[in-house]
Amino acid sequence: MVQSILSAKDVVIKFSLRGRVLTAIRGASLELYEGQTLAIVGESGSGKSVFTKSFVGMLDTNGWVESGSIVFEEQDIAKFKGDKQWSTIRGKKIAMVFQDPMTSLNPLRTIGMQIQEVVELHHHLKAAEAKKRTIEILTDVGISSPEDRYSQFPHEFSGGMRQRVVIAIAIACNPKILICDEPTTALDVTIQAQILELIRKLQEQYNLTVIYITHDLGVVANVADQVAVMYAGDIIEYGTAGDIFYNAQHPYTWALLSSLPQLGIKGQPLYSIKGTPPNLFNEIKGDAFAPRNPKALKIDYVERPPYFQVSPTHYARTWLLDPRSPKMDPPETIKHMREKFVRYSV
Amino acid sequence: MGIPVTPIQHQPKPVHASKHSGSLFNYTLKRAGQSLITVLIVITVVFLLMRLLPVEGYFGDGYDKLDASQREAVLKSMGLLEPWYMQLKNFYVDLFRGDLGTSIIFRPQIPITEIIGPKIPYSAYFGFAALLMSLSLGLCLGVFQAREKGKWFDRLGTGYVVFINAVPAAVYFLFIQLYATQAFKLPILFNKDKPSSWILPAICMSLGGIAGYAMWIRRFMVDELNKDYIKLARAKGLSNTDVMFKHVLRNAFVPMAQYLPTSLLMTIAGSLYIESLYSIPGMGGLLIDAISRQDNPLVQALVLIYSTIGIFGLFMGDVLMAVIDPRIKLDKKGGAR
């Protein structure tokens, strides 16, 4: 059985914006297993980034964790305050890779120095050793002639190369968890595959647990062991990649999958989700997706669904799993996928 | 507004060079050429404009006492009766030999270089002291404001910056001279043998600079703080202090560097207000005297000196920027940062 490495429970994160309070994360829970790859999917603004930023204490200064716990190595890091406590975790145990490599590097310092800075900080190495280690890392992330590249500036690198440097910074001190916030969104399609492959390689080499934040279900299908689906600041369905792709339970997950061209059925128009996500300034009652769900139940407007267990690895927050609910037929695409699932598992 | 010594009034402008790729040397050369052309245009235009002024300006108080032929003789001796292009040529020839002409009214018949020469050290001393103070205090103020953004210290600093920027310098200079001299028993006028008389003018001169540097470094730092690479630097595990000094301040200082040469050079030119208020025998007070006495050649010479210094300062600033910012040489797009 795989071991849990980080466990978030009922996390509520709020932001204050010009005197108004916005609830960005509304009691989300998550279990992260060692050595596995978790993908968090959801549309923009669903809180994917904010949620994971709270694992490294990098919420913007106007945001805070209101309640809930995030347990990592027997510590509740949700209660952490100030740089001092975070310095034992951030960059050292949990590292992050950001979306846009073009702006993620300091334009005025050589990339060597930007990697070496971390090595020196967390490993307390002398400059010469740190430089040696830096060059090793550069080689690991697939940068050729690293000695020459060491003293170059970011603007002398292409986008893909820069992302490799950002990844190098992230793995420089052997973190346990690597959070990749849409690491390929800003890159060319041809480069995307290379970066994904690189992360997979490093995951084995450094024994990393990886969290991908993405809205690209193609990426998810490629890399993920576990998938968490987020909507309006909550994880509404959580399971293995197989659970989510072949046995989805939440109407939002259905809608999400149905809108994938790859899964669509030939000859039928592609599904698209109507409406817009809710405004997080307003209090959300019941199931946040209900207003956009043509087949919502009355109770969806009244009471928020709890997590129902589908299988030991699979949970979903939808009243459809309540025994009293009417039997609801999932859309064609999902039925199609379920049939496949049954076929495969037999 | 108003005094040339306050160094940072311009918007930070994109560096002209960035449109053209090429080496630092080529850039410097191109930029030097541009500055030289500007200087020549300014000299020519100022000289020609001065020729448009009524000739009375060249006689001082004696104009009414002279008859027409005497006037003509005076003008002729000054070379003012020749066609304008000949005058311009003569002016350039003289300039090339380091001759800025002679004063007519302020100190008649004395070469302007001789008038200005002994005044430079005073302006330079004060300017240098003011520069040191404004740079150190201004940067400290701005850095702490950026760190404490939104808190009371930041507000206090912003209040100071607003006051200094909004209220004309002459007004608060007057009140400082009026009340600070009484409160601290300091002399009201400058006396080069009395060290205590150096204090107030130097402080006054630095007030604008402090506000300017504080405002810009705060703005640049806040800009930098919102950038992605700062997020990554924090995600690396760097402490706030390290992020502030190793990344933010360093990068925020780059656009500031552009103005350093200008303020350094402008110290020679001195502050117009302060020098005349405290009777400091420097260059700034001289311009005011020259204007009030309508000494055309002296005004012309001073205007040329000030503009040349200004143009040279901007040139040096751009070159300095190109040296310290590795992106500028290769960036093909304009001023992207």
Added chain:
Amino acid sequence: MTTKKNIEILENQALFELANYDASESERTGYSDYSYWGSTLKVFLKNKTAVLALILLGVLLSFTFVQPYLPGQRDPNEINLSQETFRQLRNVKPTSEFWFGTNSIGQDLWARIWRGTRTSLMIALLVATWNIVIGVIVGAVWGYVRSLDRVITEVYNVLNNIPTTIIMTLFAYMLRPSISTMVIAMCATGWLPVSRFVRTQVVIIRDREYNLASRCLGTPSTRIITRNVLPYLVSVIMLRFALAVPGAIGSEVFLTYIGLGLPLSTPSLGNLVNEGRQIMMIASMRYQLIFPSVVLSLITISFYVMGNAFSDAADPRNHV
């Protein structure tokens, strides 16, 4: 989950029925009644200092224009004589008769300050207007006419390289002091930053992706200009306008100080301060410096604070 009411709800089987789905309702979940100018106003009004500055300015400005029509006001250039001795009432300290006292030749300082405020504001507003008119015209030509781009850029570089104060001083020196020459001197370079800004905006209208996208979707140019460009343009122009006022008042004080100011028969804040300066060493006459200085500072600070608050408010990044 555990409250009694919740349990009751959960036991209600009727709730487990399909709800009525309303497609328009789904759009409303993310509905926002955002409007650019509305939000700008809201953010501006939240800044208490700025609102205070606005009120102060409103009161001062309207008073400046109303003051001459109030009963019992004196002419600012009238030399007041004593009724008994028929001598000039020189340097009279503030009394119920002369609220701000009189100056060294017996003119009423109260009347002079308000007339001076009017003069200075008029100069400042003229300068601000001209800077923007010239700046917008030059900037638009600069941006639109591609063949002129190089020429205007070079001219701009030359002008921008010369210290502003020097150009202004030179102009003021060559033209004899009057309101119009002062305005000309101050406008000599004031339009430069505006034109540069407008030029950048024009280039953006041409080339920014969201405008290209909008155009591809068939949005007429007029709509792109009014919706995408004008709000930003207007807010920056308002900022420039507001900041030009303290700038111009400062320049006026400066020009007066170096001896290129308006004649005393045209009172302005500049020459009132300068007049006060000349006698400031006599403690009993300092009111002649303090009163104009205070009025002047109130006006410049208010404009400055208001301009900045407005530009903050107009920045969509500050809108919730």
